[in-house]
Amino acid sequence: MNVPMQQSDATVPTDELATESAQRPPRGLPFWANPRLGLLAVIVVLVLVFSSLRSSFLNTDLTLVPMQQDLSVFLVVGLAQLAVLSLGHMNLAVPRMAAISAFAMGWCYQHLSVPLWLGLVAGLIVGAAVGALAGWIISATGVNSFVVTLALDFALVGLVSLLYSHIGDGVAFAAHPAGMNTLRNDTFSDYCAGNVCGPPVPLIVPIALLAAVLVALLFRLSRVGREILMTGSNARAARLSGIPVSRRVVQAHALSGTLAALAGFLLAINSGAFSADIGNSFLLPSFLGPVLGGTLLSGGAVSVLGTIFGAALTEVIRTGLNLLNFSVQDLNIYIGLVLLVALSLDRVRHVLAERRGSRA
Amino acid sequence: MTSTIDPTSSDARRIGSGNALRLREFVRSTDFTLIVLAAAGFVVLASTTGGNLFTGQTLKAVFQYLAVPILVGLAQMAVLAVGQMNLSVGVVTGFTAMVAAWLMVRVGLPAPVAVLAAVLLGGAIGLANGLLVVLTRINGFIVTLATMTVIDGLRYGVNGTGTFQNYSSGLVKLGQGSLVDVPNVFILAVLVALAVAVFFRRAVLGRQLLASGGNPLAARLSGISNDRAIVMAHVLSGLLAGVAGIVDVALSGSVNASIGDDLLLPSFAAPIIGGVALTGGVVAVLGTCLAAFIVRLIDVAQAQYSIDKSWVDLIVGAVVLGAVLVTQVRIGKKGART
Amino acid sequence: MTFIAEQIVKVFPGVRALDRATLRLEPGTIHALLGENGAGKSTLIKVVTGVYQPDGGRLLSTAEDGSLTELSFGGPLDAQRAGIGVVHQERNLVPAFSVAENIALQAVPKRRGFVDQEAMRGLARRCLDRLDVHLDVDRPVSSLSVAQMQLVEIAKALAVDSKVLLLDEPTASLTGDEAEALYTVVGALRDQGHSVVLVTHKLEEVFAVADTMTVLRDGRSVAEAQPLAEHTRDDVVTLMVGRAHADLQLDSRSVDTTTAPALELENVSTAQGHHNISLHVRRGEILGLYGLVGAGRSELARAVLGLDAITGGTVRISGEPVRISSVGQALQRHRLGYVTENRKEEGVFLDQTIARNVSVTVWRRLARLGLVRGNDERALVEQYREQLGMRISGPTQLAGQLSGGNQQKVSLAKWLAADCDILVIDEPTVGIDVRTKAAFHELIVGLADAGIAILLISSDLPEMITLADRIAVMSEYRIVGELDNDHRYERTSHAVIRMIHAEIAS
Incomplete structure (x- = not known):
């Protein structure tokens, strides 16, 4: 029982010979049914609206650079959730996997004075281990991933703050390993060869993009990634096709933990400290990106490009409304509404496309 | 005519020892385990704190602050009954609390009207959740994740981060008062729990919700609308969250928008520890209440021993994981193999 | 009432599942519906119980005075209201509910919004009594044996006053004793004037309990409501099978018996x-x-x-x-490869492309540096498309869009690819x-x-x-x-x- 919340009507007996298009959207839909194009259009429109209302929306230092920094974090957070959505699972512990990995990194920098990259590696390993633990519990007990990761998150909330207060230094580490500030403050425009300077892109953006490309490659081309998707599509058929299902479940969750750790690292870089509140704001964005981008909760298919667009859309709304002097709380109202409207429209679009498809 | 070979003949014998059988079943049930745990926890706590727990004020506080966890646990249980989830339980509690206070302080409505309006508001939000799930066919998790975000914003929209206080002194008096040393709000929570239990056990609608959650196909073939069941479950969940909001208003004497922040996880913990399955079709009112009580005991222990508050989260998380594992072991390995 | 499904036609894309099949059910009889796999039995049952709407033919019922009523079922509920109950192979009960409540699920006795417990138990007991079955009506159904659950399902059909009862492979998962007890119950139903339809592969049971039979072959009824007493078992087998399938006549092949x-x-x-x-x-x-x-x-x-x-x-x-x-x-x-029986649940990945379905077993071999090249996959599909005669639009078509036969070919191709x-x-x-x-x-x-x-x-x-x-x-x-x-x-x-x-x- 891995797919927790199928619509209850999904058990209606289906005709032996008809197609099953009703249960999952077919891939052969017309181009305008592609949610990613719609997202891109909405992003463009919003950027135009915001920049006409507030010219500062296009200001490099005030808006564009911080926006890219935030986007990098939320993209990786979205990827962390996407890694298990591929299975039809959820990871509610993404926030705290990020937190405990950030603790590990901060501790390494503080007490072992390791270089930046080594601490990152240590943190990624911790994230992977915690993720693998979640995956192992799920596959060994067969219990719903929602319950397991919820409980794990609960436990980690306590563990992280205990760690900070007992073997950490209160709520944050003071250590700033070499390179941290550069990574935080610099953009490629600060590096010039003669009079040719790079674009105003913060240095952490390539890290997030690299993660996205690797995840996309994993699910599109690698055997392990594809087998994870097949497991998400139909676990019984996967087992009967010779796929080591339990191992793939553990691997997908470990990947989720690793990406959560990376997101924690990026946020720590952005905010300038490895602190206990890292990850607190991750839960909603982790679902926003993939779900807006068209990744289903039922598993078997993921869209990394969609996740990028989904994360970008939320970031544009966030920044735009901020500039229009909306409070943080008002932001939530609009982001929630956007999610609802986007998903409802997606549904409408699918119904229309299917109707048209069946007539053709 | 009589069956020559009756597969049910063994039942005749079992009926004779029906009471013994039921007792044995009860001893093996989750409820029994929880009762033992709760009692043991209470006794250990009471004895190690040197009877401190039995002083009127402490004991009263234990039960006063049990009301909200019970109510939000029941609110989550109501949607779990039909195989749904409601992530907005916590923020609805906070929002209805803020609206009730706002109606009294700013609009000047009398307390009973404000209370009623706030509970109905909870129900209306539940109705919206249910309709969205049914009409869009989007996963209930995502729908309530979205409405949770919206309501989270609305909650702060009422009064920003400001605090409402000095509202109806009658309501606060009622909320903080007690009937023969039993806190009023706890009595309210128990009465609500009883009503919910009766609803799911006896009411036609309640049974329809459970039938729909337990076997949607059988429910549909019996003329029960699964869509209606989902909507009604969300409405009930919203109403219960609204009642929890009112309890917060009445109990604390001052409210701000942060109410409900820390209720999401407990709302799941209580029913899950209490033995409710995420797949739907089962409710456990007693189990949910007992689980809320056990979590409350951990809270009290934290306060009594002045331990780091973080331990509470760590332990509750571990207990839920443990409960999950134990349930699985109890169901047995046969389920794992298929 | 006498129930007649007359000249029923049901067409699916590419298949004529029912081709003027007639089923006539008299009250007070046990009627066997026979036929090989694929003869159209389950389609006919689904038409009669309102799951499918027929593309041709009529559903009729006659009252005692001989007047005919034409029936039209928009869904399973309509069929139930018309007095046609079905005991499914897949259990149709709510596990956490009591026996009484499951029996009364369609006809819950209500009193001011609450379930009338006593009336409900009474109804359940009456239904069980009519079957001469003794069960504690307060027990949860999840604690019953499969045989007992089946009896509860029959009682459930009685609770809504079903005149016609369809039993689909009722003894498939029962022991011999349990089956015998079930048929005793079925006999009691007949004696009370119900018309019972028995769908089973077990001819022994048919001859032991049924009065009349309808035999389906290739979607047609080749025997309609004939008394079983006039037939021998060999007759029935011949009716079911028709001529021996001579489509593919094989010589005995020589097999090398010297190796292990x-x-x-x-x-x-x-x-x-x-x-x-x-x-x-x-x-x-x-x-x-x-x-x-x-x-x-x-x-x-x-x-x-x-x-x-x-x-x-x-x-x-x-x-x-x-x-x-x-x-x-x-x-x-x-x-060693296993082409599964249950292709939709175990054989193919319905929401994945044909390319992925076929190559899932060989990614290990196709991968270079851990990465699978799409071209190799597509080449694989093209190879088997030809060899197996798959009718597909291309390697990126979704397996769920294929017909059953082509899905089966995809499922087979996966193992052939693995050599x-x-x-x-x-x-x-x-x-x-x-x-x-x-x-x-x-x-x-x-x-x-x-x-x-x-x-x-x-x-x-x-x-x-x-x-x-x-x-x-x-x-x-x-x-x-x-x-x-x-x-x-x-x-x-x-x-x-x-x-x-x-x-x-x-």
């Missing part, structure tokens, strides 16, 4: 209850494993593949004793139309000719006799006999059926 068998089971027992199973299949040979539904054939295959525990005996592959712990291991070490030496093929042609079926048969023979050892599991006797070199007969988790197949239908089918019935009778 590709797959050999010696005295194998399993956790599922198989006892002392011995059989072997050589390269280039088709061994048929025949048995009724529930005889334990697929379960044996699953045990051999390591999905269930083998508790005793030896499995040998090419003479070497092996212990297989997973399908992946069976495939990679022993080149298997031994194939276990489980019920390859269930729910597949006649023409595709013949093509499939040629395909399977072709695979054997190419040197693959094939263990063919089927409950379709003509298919078995067409394809197999030898037939092993399984009943109740044991092998009850084995014979060389001379492809002569009459003789072989009677020999096989005798083996099974000798076993059941004993």
Whole structure:
């Protein structure tokens, strides 16, 4: 029982010979049914609206650079959730996997004075281990991933703050390993060869993009990634096709933990400290990106490009409304509404496309 | 005519020892385990704190602050009954609390009207959740994740981060008062729990919700609308969250928008520890209440021993994981193999 | 009332599932609905119970005064209201509810919004009493045995006053004693004037309890409401099968008997209850494993593949004793593949492309540096598209959009791609139309000719006799006999059926 919340009507007996298009959207839909194009259009429109209302929306230092920094974090957070959505699972512990990995990194920098990259590696390993633990519990007990990761998150909330207060230094580490500030403050425009300077892109953006490309490659081309998707599509058929299902479940969750750790690292870089509140704001964005981008909760298919667009859309709304002097709380109202409207429209679009498809 | 070979003949014998059988079943049930745990926890706590727990004020506080966890646990249980989830339980509690206070302080409505309006508001939000799930066919998790975000914003929209206080002194008096040393709000929570239990056990609608959650196909073939069941479950969940909001208003004497922040996880913990399955079709009112009580005991222990508050989260998380594992072991390995 | 489904036609894309089939049900009779797999029984049942709407023909009921009423069912509920109840193979009960509540689920006695407990228990007891069944009505259904659940389902149909009761393979998962008790109940229903329709593969039971029968063949009713007393068992089998399928006449193929068998089971027992199973299949040979539904054939295959525990005996592959712990291991070490029976749930990934479905077993081989190249995958699909005659629009089409036959080909292609030496093929042609079926048969023979050892599991006797070199007969988790197949239908089918019935009778 891995797919927790199928619509209850999904058990209606289906005709032996008809197609099953009703249960999952077919891939052969017309181009305008592609949610990613719609997202891109909405992003463009919003950027135009915001920049006409507030010219500062296009200001490099005030808006564009911080926006890219935030986007990098939320993209990786979205990827962390996407890694298990591929299975039809959820990871509610993404926030705290990020937190405990950030603790590990901060501790390494503080007490072992390791270089930046080594601490990152240590943190990624911790994230992977915690993720693998979640995956192992799920596959060994067969219990719903929602319950397991919820409980794990609960436990980690306590563990992280205990760690900070007992073997950490209160709520944050003071250590700033070499390179941290550069990574935080610099953009490629600060590096010039003669009079040719790079674009105003913060240095952490390539890290997030690299993660996205690797995840996309994993699910599109690698055997392990594809087998994870097949497991998400139909676990019984996967087992009967010779796929080591339990191992793939553990691997997908470990990947989720690793990406959560990376997101924690990026946020720590952005905010300038490895602190206990890292990850607190991750839960909603982790679902926003993939779900807006068209990744289903039922598993078997993921869209990394969609996740990028989904994360970008939320970031544009966030920044735009901020500039229009909306409070943080008002932001939530609009982001929630956007999610609802986007998903409802997606549904409408699918119904229309299917109707048209069946007539053709 | 009589069956020559009756597969049910063994039942005749079992009926004779029906009471013994039921007792044995009860001893093996989750409820029994929880009762033992709760009692043991209470006794250990009471004895190690040197009877401190039995002083009127402490004991009263234990039960006063049990009301909200019970109510939000029941609110989550109501949607779990039909195989749904409601992530907005916590923020609805906070929002209805803020609206009730706002109606009294700013609009000047009398307390009973404000209370009623706030509970109905909870129900209306539940109705919206249910309709969205049914009409869009989007996963209930995502729908309530979205409405949770919206309501989270609305909650702060009422009064920003400001605090409402000095509202109806009658309501606060009622909320903080007690009937023969039993806190009023706890009595309210128990009465609500009883009503919910009766609803799911006896009411036609309640049974329809459970039938729909337990076997949607059988429910549909019996003329029960699964869509209606989902909507009604969300409405009930919203109403219960609204009642929890009112309890917060009445109990604390001052409210701000942060109410409900820390209720999401407990709302799941209580029913899950209490033995409710995420797949739907089962409710456990007693189990949910007992689980809320056990979590409350951990809270009290934290306060009594002045331990780091973080331990509470760590332990509750571990207990839920443990409960999950134990349930699985109890169901047995046969389920794992298929 | 007399219920008549007259000249029913039901067409699915590519298949005429029902072609003027007529079912006439008189009150106070037990009526057997017979036919081979794919003859249209389940489609007819779904029409009668309102799940499908017919494309032709009428549903009629006659009242006692002889007046006809035409019925039209928009859905299963309409059929129930018209007095047609069905006891499904898949249980239709709410597990956490009590016996009483399940029986009364469609007709809950209410009092001011609450369930009237006493009235509900009373209703349930009355229904159970009519069946002469004694069950504690307060017990949760989840604590009952399968046989008891079935009785509850029958009582449930009585609670809404069903005049017609359809029992679909009611004894498939019952023991002999339980089946006998069930039929006693069914007899009581007949005596009370109900009309009971019995759908079963077990001819023994039909002759023991039924009064009349309708036989379906290729969607037509070849015998309509005929008294069973006028027929012998051989008649009925002939009616069901018609002429022996002569589409594919095979010569006995020569099999190299000098080498060790590709797959050999010696005295194998399993956790599922198989006892002392011995059989072997050589390269280039088709061994048929025949048995009724529930005889334990697929379960044996699953045990051999390591999905269930083998508790005793030896499995040998090419003479070497092996212990297989997973399908992946069976495939990679022993080149043993399993084409599953249940293609929608276990065979294909409906929401994935054909390319992924076919290549899922060989990504390990196709991968360079861990990455799979799309071109290799597509080439694979093109290869099998030709070899198996798959009708698909392209490698990126979704498997869920294909017809049953083509899905089955995708499921088979996955194992051919993996270059298997031994194939276990489980019920390859269930729910597949006649023409595709013949093509499939040629395909399977072709695979054997190419040197693959094939263990063919089927409950379709003509298919078995067409394809197999030898037939092993399984009943109740044991092998009850084995014979060389001379492809002569009459003789072989009677020999096989005798083996099974000798076993059941004993």
